[in-house]
Amino acid sequence: MFQLPAGWLIDRFGVKRMLVASCFAAGAIICGMYFASSLPIASAVLFLGGFGYGCFPAVATKALLLWFPPTERGTAVGLQQTSINAAGIITAVSLPILAGVLGWRFGFIGVGVFSIVVAFVVYVFYREVSVERVGPFARRKSSLADLREVVFNRNILLVSASCIGFMAVDYCLTTYLVIYLTESVGLAVALAGVFLALTNIGGLIGKLFFGVMSDRFFGGSRKKPLLVAGFVMLTVSVAVQAVSPTSPGWLIALVFGVFGFSAIGWGGMNLILVSESTRKENSGLAMGFSLMILLIGNIAGPPIFGYIVDVTGSYSPAWWFLTACSVGAVALMLLVRERKEE
Numbered sequence: 516m517f518q519l520p521a522g523w524l525i526d527r528f529g530v531k532r533m534l535v536a537s538c539f540a541a542g543a544i545i546c547g548m549y550f551a552s553s554l555p556i557a558s559a560v561l562f563l564g565g566f567g568y569g570c571f572p573a574v575a576t577k578a579l580l581l582w583f584p585p586t587e588r589g590t591a592v593g594l595q596q597t598s599i600n601a602a603g604i605i606t607a608v609s610l611p612i613l614a615g616v617l618g619w620r621f622g623f624i625g626v627g628v629f630s631i632v633v634a635f636v637v638y639v640f641y642r643e644v645s646v647e648r649v650g651p652f653a654r655r656k657s658s659l660a661d662l663r664e665v666v667f668n669r670n671i672l673l674v675s676a677s678c679i680g681f682m683a684v685d686y687c688l689t690t691y692l693v694i695y696l697t698e699s700v701g702l703a704v705a706l707a708g709v710f711l712a713l714t715n716i717g718g719l720i721g722k723l724f725f726g727v728m729s730d731r732f733f734g735g736s737r738k739k740p741l742l743v744a745g746f747v748m749l750t751v752s753v754a755v756q757a758v759s760p761t762s763p764g765w766l767i768a769l770v771f772g773v774f775g776f777s778a779i780g781w782g783g784m785n786l787i788l789v790s791e792s793t794r795k796e797n798s799g800l801a802m803g804f805s806l807m808i809l810l811i812g813n814i815a816g817p818p819i820f821g822y823i824v825d826v827t828g829s830y831s832p833a834w835w836f837l838t839a840c841s842v843g844a845v846a847l848m849l850l851v852r853e854r855k856e857e
Contacts, residue, residue, distance in 0.1 A: 517569030518810065522803020523662075524570070526796065530578045533570055535638045541567025542630025548623035567630075573802040576786040580798060581644040585735050588787050593726020596783040600719040604712070665801045670792035673851045675808035677741075678785050680844030682812025684748055684778045684837045687820040688714065691833075692771065699830050700767070701760045713768055714775035721780015729784060737788035738853045744781035745848060749841035751777060755834050785809070792854065816840070 525533045544564040551557035576592060583591045606626070614622040665671060692714060696707035725740040733739040751774045758767055789805040790798035823833040 516807070517566045518573065518803045518807035519800075520803070521570035522573050522800040522806075525574050525577055525799030525803070529643060530574055530581060531637065531641050531643050533574045534578065534641065535634050537567050537570035537574060538630050538634035538637060539567075541571075542627040542632075542634065543567075544627075545623055545630065546627035548627075549620045551620075569806075572786065572806055573799055576783070576790070576802060577799050578641075580787070580790055585791070586730055589726040589729030589735070589737065589740070589784065590723075590731075591726070592783040592787055593722045593724075593729075596722040596726075597719045599782070600715050600722070600779070603715060607712075661797050661800060665793055665797055665804050668793055668801070670851050670853070671789050671801055671805055672808075673847050674785055674789050674792070675805040677745075677844045677847035677851070678805070678809035679812040680840040680842075680847070681741075681745070681748070681778070681781055681785075682809050683816030683819075683840045684752065684812075684844075685782075686813035687816045687833075687837055688771075688774060688778050690817045691820060691824075691830075695830050696767075700758060700762070710767055710771050714771045715779065717772040717775030718779025718782075721776040722783060724776070725780055725784055729787075736853060737784045737791065738848060738851050740784050741781055741788070741848050742845065744777045744784075745841060745845040747773065747777035748781075749838065749845060752834060752838040752841050756831060788851070788853065812840075 521533070521537070541564055544560060544567055547560045547563075548557060551560055575595060579591045579595060580588060610622045610625065613625050689711070692711050693704065693707040696702045696710060697704055702710075721744065725744060728743070729735065729737055729740045751770060755770055755774065758770055785805070786802050789801050793801045820833045820836060823836055824830055827833075
């Protein structure tokens with residue numbers, strides 16, 4: 516819900532202010548989980564914490580758009596996107612230990628305090644790009660006309676709608692992989708967790724790969740890496756049907772490693788593509804609007820996947836649902852008319 520307002524605030528007040536504010540707000544609010552005494556209260560705290568988090572994808576990407584020229588943005592954003600996977604690995608290892616020793620409330624305190632510390636680090640060390648250098652990127656007050664320009668931009672709408680499919684596959688894969696491998700393939704939970712880690716490692720590699728490919732091999736195109744990721748994701752969503760209790764470990768690792776490479780590794784290219792589809796001064800607003808739309812995929816995708824499994828009693832139709840999402844994502848991305856930014 517906060518993605519669109521966050522995009523406007525970034526364009527209005529600048530990267531540094533919003534990066535500091537979002538990290539501090541998210542951390543301070545999540546620390547409130549320490550006092551949560553019921554599910555409704557915990558849900559309310561997490562909902563409010565989302566307002567702080569909601570600013571981050573757009574503000575982090577705009578920071579890189581400001582500092583890096585078009586010929587290096589893909590690599591820079593791809594590298595930045597790997598922090599998401601790295602954070603997942605670090606918290607997966609550290610938080611259960613912290614929660615086991617001190618209690619789950621201190622797990623949230625740990626996350627919140629870390630975010631607040633990051634806010635202070637950004638405040639001290641991050642340097643804003645000079646107005647002389649950024650030119651049209653200089654912050655200003657967005658108008659209703661700017662909002663209309665973004666909302667009715669054909670490319671932004673197509674990229675955002677396409678990424679609903681990408682996000683649905685991404686979140687369904689990471690949400691249900693361990694359950695699928697334990698219930699359907701018969702693996703132990705610990706071993707299934709290893710394959711989930713391999714899937715995330717594949718995604719980390721994919722983000723670097725597609726970023727470099729965008730800059731070095733596709734001439735700055737952001738659409739082409741997204742299409743490559745989409746076609747690979749589509750292919751693997753069909754191939755996953757071959758995984759069975761008799762499948763060797765190397766085959767399972769290969770299938771889900773490649774699945775993660777494509778279904779997770781695409782992230783970041785879409786935000787550059789959206790920002791380069793409108794005027795530079797509206798880049799934050801454009802990314803916020805696009806994020807608001809594409810996050811429908813991670814909100815609606817997993818419940819639909821789970822409902823299909825519950826109704827049919829099988830994971831096969833649910834995997835075909837991800838195949839359909841992949842087809843839709845690729846089809847819509849093919850309609851995007853990318854414009855070259857100098």
